[in-house]
Amino acid sequence: MGRVIGKRLFSIMALCAMVGLLLLPIVVAMPSLAIGEEATADGAKKEGDKVEKGRDVYYKTEGVVVGAPAPKTTDGPKDYPRYNFESRVLLWFANQQHLYYGSFVLAVPIFCMIIEFMGVVTKDKALAKRYDQLAYDFIKISLTAYSLTAVLGGILIFTFLTLYPAFFSYLSSVFRPVMHIYALMFVAESGTLYIYYYGWDKMKEGFLKWIHLSMSVILNIIGTLLMFLANSWIGFMMSPAGVDEQGRYLGNIWHVIHTALWNPLNLHRILGNMAFGGGVVAAYAAYKFLAAKTDEDRAHYDWMGYIAMALGVAFLIPLPFAGYWLMREVYAYRQQMGITLMGGLLAWLFIIQATMIGILFLSTNYYLWQAMGRMRGAEKYQRYIKYLVFLLACGYMVFITPHTMVMTPAELKAMGGQQHPVLGNYGVMSAKNGGINVIITTTVLSFVWYMRGNKVSTVSWAKFGNIFMGVFFACAYINIIGLAIYGYYIPANVRVGLSVPQVTTTLSCLFFMFALNSMMMKGAKQMGPIEWGKISARSQYALIMLATAFTWMMGLMGYIRSSVRLFWHVNEIMRDNSPWAYTHTVGFAANMISANVLFFWISILFVFWLGSLTAKKAPVEAKVAVPGSVPQPAGSH
Template sequence: MPIGNLHVPGIGKNTLIPMLVVPHTLIATFIIGIAMIGAVSEFAGMVTKRPNYDKFARGAAKFQLLLFATGSWLAFTFFFALITLFPTFWSYLFNIFWWVFLAEAFMFIGEVLAAYAWYYTWDKLAYRKTVHVTIGMVSALFGLAQMIFINVVASYMMSPSNGPATSVGWTFLNPTYLPLNMHRFVGNLSYAGFLIAGWAAWRYLRSTTEENREYYDWLGHWGIMWGFGFLLLQPMIGYEYMTEIRSHEVQAFRYLMMGNKAFLFNALTIELFIMSVTSALYFLHKIKFAVKPMPRLRRWAMGTTGVLAILGVLNMIPADLYIVPQIGMVFGPKDSPQDIAIDKTPPILMGAMYPWKYIGLFGLMLIGAVVLGLYLKASAGGFLWGRVNRWSQYGLILTAVTVTLTMMTMGYARETARRGGPENWLIRGCITFQQHVVSKNCPAGSRQAP
């Protein structure tokens, strides 16, 4: 049987790839996120002399190592599956990205060395903390560099550069490379932050000692500050990313935003609503336990949370009632995606991007920043740790679950964007899903002038 024509029993070869990639991505992005948060925590511990930061950073280093093998195993199995099941595509991809994959491999070695050194020298370098913090930072930077290199491949597949495929520099200059890096950098920190908060909440609920309650309450607060803080940047960056897709790959944009996959963005707005409002409610609850009572600040926080919820609802209103056609959730007519301009009035007026969703998204960022600012102000005076109720912890767990779903929604959106149109691209304008290479010199110059 020739290689590439293999059939995977039960699920088929097309399903096997996401089954390997999705858990890999969820683990790998978490590792990158927690490595960065852990390194910053250790630095914060060194500066502030508060033991919680160091305790968390050490736990983060350990957890990162525990996850590392699983994440790597999934990545290698994925590569193996890709080489075996999609050899033409892989060969083409490897030709374009030889240098990128080589650099990726070295980043991997660097990350392994630095991550293990970081964890195993914790006690040994206890009196040379600056050196140890530097090792942690180096480990985090290697992880980040891995993501930066693999993003070239991911972004190029969706939006190849307007230059020759043989030029290494041009592959980096593809239109969605920079937005994807921004989006994933901020997303990783937010994702890891929410997961840390969710984990802390679970441990808080199971704590039997006062010491543990205090620590996990603090950890929930620390995690959600990262999660919510970086989430606030995402609407702007995500919007920028989508704008680049709209400018350069109109077909992918229509498929995602107005075509059959528009429901993904309805799902995203629901997830954004859950994460932002739950975080704001958590802050509201926490402010009650500020060492210095702050009733006025809490009233302000209450008001801004209300505004945040209204803006979240504004974002959630769909443009039409053609919600998820794949499962029959169609309650109204839909214009042909080809005819819909971004500023055209859709069937549901309030669901229009212009100006309602602009108000919704920018408002979410600005009001969210105010909520976070109020919370930070309250936290500056200190909290009475270990007093929060269990509902606040359920909220943290809810944000952790929602952020995982968001990662999957957005990952799927990015990968499926290439499937819009009859060609079903693997590399847009170059290789189809059936591994047919459309022209010898593709994908150079595949983009048409707008």
């Protein structure tokens, strides 16, 4: 009894310690801010009328100048010391690797939280154990990756300091308190993660489990805040605020953080990280599935791959809409920036991006169709798959059609102009919105089929429900395509607004149809269990494809976001005067992204291998608890 109380006390103390760690940076930062303000005020009093005021470039408010202007750099060893190599490429590499690992270690704890929660609330004890073990497996993988993230972060800072000292000095002078808070948050994140991980076995039941779950919530709050702070730096570089036109800090740190693009970047990155994390874990499971020697292992990793894929795709579906919001804000902030991205210099990269997004959804659909093969009863849907393929292909072709086509001068003459009269219409936003929404809605339909694959509804209104569902999807397609066509008839500003009903239609399909399907399948007759492990090898390659496409697309989008500043370190404030202030060719960028992707996958394989070493050393008791030894019932999706 006394031991239980002691454990409880220890758990609560650990949780309090985490909250303390979370609040520590804020508490530490507060006096420094206050001192800064007092100092400014004192300075103002002493200087009297000599106080210089500046106008915020974005908020247009006046403030007392407290920072130095952005340095006007010159090409030379003082501002741009270098090796006999392109410094920008080195920085690109360091940055990208740090981002990959950072995204992974921020996403995985969110997965853990969700899966652990599912385990806690699931009534089926065997299934609850499986969820718990899965969450533990996830966090174990992320632990090694966490150390690597920190190492890569260090490499990144040293790269900045040694190759771009003038720029980094300016950035750190503007973000001085934020950078300190960031460092402290990192300490808090590490502390929390280790308590969370090492406390797993000690807090696996009852009240202690809830405490443990609460720890994961705090861990994720810290991680998300960390990312928001890092986002404020890139937000500032793209759309500066809180400084005057010379780049002098005006004393309001919130303005510097809360720039025009900060919030859309935050949302986009959270969703992107989650989708990426899901993809990586799914690829890990796929790799283990393909290498598995026993049916038990195959069943476990099949299930793990499915859960990771489902979580990743759940966040992938809203991702294009978050991206759309980000682009909309970019256009609102600077029209030039938007045109450079979507219609100008970088437009070709967006065609590549569209291609990658299409691959993601196609891979997902393909995986689900393959997964239906492990359920008895799902055959009834197989014959309709060709129509889904057709819808996906049409949506995909429209989505990737470039407005300005690559062609030889002879083809240009034969075509009679820069725009093709038929396909040119697919190259504008109206058609593309229609294309992607058709793809996503079809993916939702595939999910619905998967979820009811081995079941027959027994509710009295099943027939009506099926008809309603069919009509709902048909109307959704008509609405999405109709609005895409209507978009050609109306002014551009109204057309932008049309994306809202299109998105609403797609999301309605997602939420209403999932809900309706769940209601219809309550107490449904099972045609047979899901035979975990009896899935084709092709499906696992689809998961690996999914993860690779995520990684490639992240690299691409990071490059696009960074390149849109063109020859500015900080847009319109601090010019890049290094010899590398030009935009790379599409081919070079693609090669560089591929190299980054390759390095990441090789290094993460190393991380997985390290993870497998600890698994081999796991105590016998833990081994016994490893679930998945028996093919599980269908209730798990």
